[in-house]
Amino acid sequence: MPTYDIRDLLKQPIPADAARPLTPLAEEIAARPVKPTYSPVVLAGIARVVDCATVAAAGLGVHALYLKPDSQFPLIHGITILSVAILTVIVFQALGIYHISSFRTMLAQGLRVIGGWCGIFLVLMAALFFAKRGEDFSRVWLASWFLVGLVLLLVGRTLLSYAVKALTRAGRLDRRTAIVGGGTAAEELIRALDGLPDTGLRICGVFDDRSDERSPDIVAGYPKLGNVSDLVEFARRAHLDLVIFTLPITAEDRLLSMLRKLWVLPIDIRLAAHRNKLRLRPRAYSYIGAVPVLDVFDKPIADxxxxxxxxxxxxxxxxxxxxxxxxxxxxxxxxxxxxxxxxxxxxxxxxxxxxxxxxxxxxxxxxxxxxxxxxxxxxxxxxxxxxxxxxxxxxxxxxxxxxxxxxxxxxxxxxxxxxxxxxxxxxxxxxxxxxxxxxxxxxxxxxxxxxxxxxxxxxxxxxxxxxxxxxxxxxxxxxxxxxxxxxxxxxxxxxxxxxxxxxx
Structure with a gap:
């Protein structure tokens, strides 16, 4: 797919395609109050920081309660606590615990936390054994740290799960989305997105410049709200977060014409790749759930x-x-x-x-x-x-x-x-x-x-x-x-x- 620089887009005049007034339905949707949303990326980052702090606090707290107040705190204990806290975040990341969808599944999340925490302590025990430093550590302290840390992590995950579910119900994690393009391609994309759990997308409607039988008024249950010129005004008023194009890569002229209208908006713009015959490497795509998309524009200064x-x-x-x-x-x-x-x-x-x-x-x-x-x-x-x-x-x-x-x-x-x-x-x-x-x-x-x-x-x-x-x-x-x-x-x-x- 050819790449287009923003400066190149600026040098080309925008087509004289005056935006018509929004349809009554588009007006009604755009006028609905929109609550401020929270970034899943930031929530996941906060969860990492909380887990790291929880593990460190559990180790230090048990150490302070078990040992005498006037006893010296060994440097190796401090290094161990910090290492385990950092390792916890790394292991949990590898287990997929920090994805926003995992925050909503309390049971599966809890099992992964238990498995990951047990694995971390097995690694710690093995490291102490092979380094011949076991005599430097109290078995009571290590066992207590393991149990207290596990309980605190599970309690934290339970609270996080309830909080994320509440935010989801309140619409605070939604990504308000519009689909550009009609017909079979848009219908397949919408059904693929609707069939995925926990994508966080809230599709507001469909926009298409075509007005013939290739672009019906209802696509997979979502109404057609206007053309791309209408979408510019609608996106601002409805506070859209994401626009997904369902046009084929071969429709370069039509795609570029639409992008020259939409790139001025503070939104993410993606090109659906679920129907592309050209198969690129998996890393070339980003994914909405399991649906592959190509990144066209990103919202600046986000997350x-x-x-x-x-x-x-x-x-x-x-x-x-x-x-x-x-x-x-x-x-x-x-x-x-x-x-x-x-x-x-x-x-x-x-x-x-x-x-x-x-x-x-x-x-x-x-x-x-x-x-x-x-x-x-x-x-x-x-x-x-x-x-x-x-x-x-x-x-x-x-x-x-x-x-x-x-x-x-x-x-x-x-x-x-x-x-x-x-x-x-x-x-x-x-x-x-x-x-x-x-x-x-x-x-x-x-x-x-x-x-x-x-x-x-x-x-x-x-x-x-x-x-x-x-x-x-x-x-x-x-x-x-x-x-x-x-x-x-x-x-x-x-x-x-x-x-x-x-x-x-």
Whole structure:
């Protein structure tokens, strides 16, 4: 299958295929409330950490209770406890205990835990025997550690099983899914997915650009909700997690045409491979249950990456608020003394997944001349800007209140594509009309600063070239994100602010 780079997709104009209004059924499904979901990958990671900590705590606890409080803790005992804790995670991983489906099967899970734990202690006994270190260990302590550890592991697995079942019933582990393509291929895929237990998929409906007999209104019991252009709007409003194409690999032109519409969404996109005559090696596929699929696009910053970025934002953001509190207070006082009106200015902007958010800024314009929608860009010498406003805009001090968006509201990140106002224009055209694929910037949470800003593309975006360069930098950031990349951008930001060429 040919590979397509996102930058190549950007260079090709999106076909003029205007999205029609959603069908009443699609509207009804999209309007249903969606509860926040939890990542199975993160849950499995937490289970590993808990198992490791449980084994270590059991060993240390029994050791402390069995031996005298004033007795010395041998180093070899500490090494043994740590080694067994790590080995437990490795063995349980090999036994498939950390798959989300195993969390729901209490009996099978318990038997694997018992078998794995017994095997681990057999390995430990053999190691002590062959190393001739048995005299360094109390048999009472080892036996007690074995029993207490087994009980704690089984209790933990029981609680985990009940918790996962409760989350499943509440829909907190669902992956909301849409199928693209109709006919026999889609029907076979849906029946294959429905026949598998514990896939975690919740199919919302089918989308297909065809309207003839090859694409019926009902496919394997699921309704056809519209075409691919409708799917873009539906995916945003229904908070889809996954789109699966049932098109054959040979339908390259049709597939690429659809991908050019969908890649701007923050979702996983897969190509079903259950009917492909070309059989690749098993490692070439990923699997949904037992159904093979080919990965086309992945949702950026997901699973543990999302947790790391959230922690980075909260911790670093809170520290910045504390460190910059004198600057925040002085700027607020200057704004208040300079002109009448509120200190803060609230502006609607597009955030993650094109959702409207309200960002905070220090007010830099006269109250009666404020432009909440940014229908007119601020230019050099703009009479709407106050005296203090000119200073804080050039130095980006007006953006500092957005730290409260990061830490308390959670709708902004410290680093990410800068959010633009809803009516911002370049060359008298809305941004999304100027640059094809503009909304791909919204696949991640927007930020206070970003890769584009530290590379000189901050401030006024009055031309197509400026906007294009900003979008290209934003997409590069999305595709290459890491915590270290965020840290590097934050460190570079103060130096980038020294350049005020485009900031008015």
């Amino acid at each position: 543990w990456d999302l947790v790391l970025k959230w922690l980075f934002d909260k911790v670093v953001g809170a520290l910045l608020i504390i460190l910059l509190s004198p600057v925040l207070a002085a700027t607020a006082l200057a704004v208040k003394l300079d002109s009448r009106g509120p200190i803060l200015f609230r502006q609607k902007r597009y955030g993650f997944n094109n959702e409207l958010i309200e960002v905070f800024k220090f007010r830099s314009m006269y109250v009666d001349q404020s432009d909440a929608d940014a229908a007119k860009l601020v230019t050099k010498g703009d009479p709407r800007v106050t005296r203090v406003g000119r200073i804080i805009r050039k130095t980006s001090l007006d953006e500092l209140p957005q730290l409260f968006n990061v830490v308390f509201k959670g709708d902004l990140s410290l680093v990410g594509p800068r959010p633009h106002a809803v009516k911002a224009k370049a060359e008298n055209r809305l941004y999304d009309k100027v640059v094809d694929g503009y909304f791909a910037r919204h696949r991640v949470k927007p930020g206070i600063t970003g890769w584009a800003q530290i590379n000189g593309w901050r401030g006024e975006t009055d031309t197509e070239e400026k906007l294009q360069r900003r979008v290209e930098h934003d997409l590069f950031y999305i595709e290459n994100w890491s915590v270290l990349f965020d840290l590097y951008i934050l460190i570079r930001t103060p130096f980038a602010l020294l350049s005020t060429e485009n900031a008015y």
